[in-house]
Amino acid sequence: MSLKGKKILLGVGGGIAAYKSCELLRRLTERGADVHVVLTPSAQQFVTALTFQALSQHPVHTDLFNLTEESEMSHIKLADEADLLLIAPATADLIAKLAHGMANDLLTTVALVARAPVYFAPSMNVNMWEKDVVQDNVKTLLSRGYRMVEPAEGYLACGWEGKGRLAEPEVILAAVERHFSGAGAAKKKSLAGRKVLINAGPTREFLDPVRFLSNPSSGKMGFALAEAARRRGAEVTLVAGPVALPTPEGVRRIDVVSSAEMREVCEKHFPKADLFIGTAAVGDFAPAMALPQKLKKNGRALRLELQPTTDILLSLGKAKRKGQVLVGFAAETEALVSNAKEKLKKKNLDLIVANDVSQRDIGFAGEDNCVTLIDRGGNATPLEKMPKAAVAERILDAVEKLV
């Protein structure tokens, strides 16, 4: 794809992978992009401004307080003129500064001023990458609309093996191309005017006033989708089971407890929705009878009679009118794709997100997810493991083509 006419600001952080940014720059300019480069002070310990100047054919920007540079191209103008800010490599330090709105060098200042979308490609030691504080900072950036090009796994310059390698230049280039071809253009408010209904979290099916059947769903996947849809301009209603998550800004939240309550609220709001996304782990069974008083133990085994709950998605699939889009999830521990395809058909869905919940670090309650998107034509697109906020963006990229 040609990037002719696209102004890209390439921010280079101080890591050993900074040398790969030279290759990235070469590929961007080869495609016709007009690239200006900002090097952080520590990046200059690894690579020279001269290399980037020769490859970009523009002076390289390094200093927040350089009066000559300021008069030629101020940091405000640098930020204003860019169609995209691409930070590669993004070190743990840079990610932390960006996540906390710091602006103590030229790159972080430009990032704070920029209204253009920001992509960042992390690169660091695997142990650093896995630290909660780094992951929290990454999540903060993703929740604020930054786009990440996932680090790769493999041999790291520090001698360790694992996740943390800067994505290869062609992978970063592909993300940039996807962005300009429309797939990543969140700034377009691509769901403006659309009404989106999402359910999330678990349900509780009470047996007596203090005991219930439930599951470990945290609501994170559904809340990430609600937040992402809102950022794309949609009017979002989120029907939430019992979860401990804050309501995403601008989202209307309706709290429910049981599957029957969740069904009632979803059915009530569905007729006006353009899009429904069923991420909730709705209880499939409920006690046949909920006792009004706490059940006493008597030392003997207890047999519970359960009855199936009504399948919310199935009932919405039957009620679906022309123009409405229905997206479901399939939580599977085996035969992921074939089981998901069956659910897609049975529930009259337009897209199903097949979720392998047999692994502990993805699916229920985890920070990350790893899913396969399957459309009505049976086409399956497996996505790599990534934070739930990033999964939400990819799901919406696919859904946008349907609404």
Ligand code: PMT
């Ligand atoms: O909440 P998190 O901790 O972030 O975890 C996310 C998740 C693992 C819960 C989520 O990614 C997921 O996989 N959600 C679907 C869980 C589920 O119930 O899957 P299922 O295969 O049993 O059901 C298929 C679909 O039917 C789902 O969209 C479900 O919401 C819907 N369903 C199921 C039963 C029922 N009574 N009514 C329904 O609408």
